[in-house]
Amino acid sequence: MKNNPMKWPLFAVLLLAFSGCKPSLPDGILSKGDMEDILYDYHLAQTMAERNESRPIDERTYEDAVFRKYEVTQEQFDASLAYYMRHTGELHEIYENIAERYKKEAEALGVSESDLNKYSALSATGDTANIWSGDKSFLLMPKVPFNHKSFSFQTDSSFHKGDKLMLNFDVNYIYQDGMRNAAVVMAMRFANDSVATTNIQITNSNHFRLTLADDARLGIKEVRGYFILNQSQGGDVSSTTLQLMFIDNIQLIRMHENRKVEEERSKQDSAKAVGDFRSSGGRIPPSTNAPLPPPRLEGVPNHSQRVKEAEMIPENLPKNKSVVR
Secondary structure, three states: OOOOOOHHHHHHHHHHHHHOOOOOOOOOOOOHHHHHHHHHHHHHHHHHHHHOOOOHHHHHHHHHHHHHHHOOOHHHHHHHHHHHHHOHHHHHHHHHHHHHHHHHHHHHOOOOHHHHOOOOOOOOOOOEEEOOOOOOOEEEOOOOOOOEEEEEEEOOOOOOOOOEEEEEEEEEEEEOOOOOOEEEEEEEEEOOOOEEEEEEEEOOOEEEEEEEEOOOOOOEEEEEEEEEEOOOOOOOOOOOOOEEEEEEEEEEEEEOOOHHHHHHHHHHHHHHHHHHHHHOOOOOOOOOOOOOOOOOOOOOOOHHHHHHHHHOOOOOOOOOOOOOO
16 A cells, blocks of 8 residues: 555644644743853852842943853743742752753862762661651742742651761852842751751851760750741732742751760770769679679588687687696
8 A cells, every 4th residue: 555645744734733733932931951051150250249248239240241242131030030939940040950950060170079969879778877758959039929938847766875976058149139148057856856956057158067966965856947938028028029038958967976986985985984983982883793792501610610719718728628717
């Protein structure tokens, strides 16, 4: 059976029709690829401005240089960013790609992979383990309820007394205006229900780390914390001003106490217990290897009594004679 030559033009028309049904971006909105490239350089420009401790006018100069490079206007960038803020899944993918590009750029500049991924390959078990089970990245905006993200972990048998926890994460800001003001808090509840906390204020894009340890070796019962992006103070910031905080590469590393340190602490604890016992007037019990004294029978004089009685017997006592007392 011969192929109908009319089939192929019809098939091509149908293919074009279906491809035209794909959802397209609104007019003036940048594609995901273009937005990724612009945001990549945009964050580099912001970092350079922060490192140079530049004034706001100088920071604007860095940002304008990025817009000129890609031949886009501030308005087009703002509109595109507002669009992707409403499509958070796509914005999340953009930032995942940006993070990967930063990693490759760091490797190209000579940063070793072990420095970049010191804890990334860790599993949830072992002496040093990454126990973070939540989202490894998310976006925050300074508007309730999108301005905070909390976390909570109940401990299990894999936790030991003396463990240390370290929370690692990266932060990237996109702020048109206003003060960048975020905070991260981590709290540790111990077996006796006492609590230790630590926190950090975040005002720039960077890598951050918080640590807490069970120094008293009480045993960790629970770990809680949260990320929060506070609203800028002052009435100069418009409600339509774009303010975003992207948290990425989140890790919660649990580290067991070094075994040598643990053994040394056990020795010190034992020595302290002995010292306390002596200072309280107590006596150290004899070694279990010492011979026990012979049992004393009822009515039988002991050795000292026998010696005294022997001393009372006259030396010239006749043989087979009894002494009358």
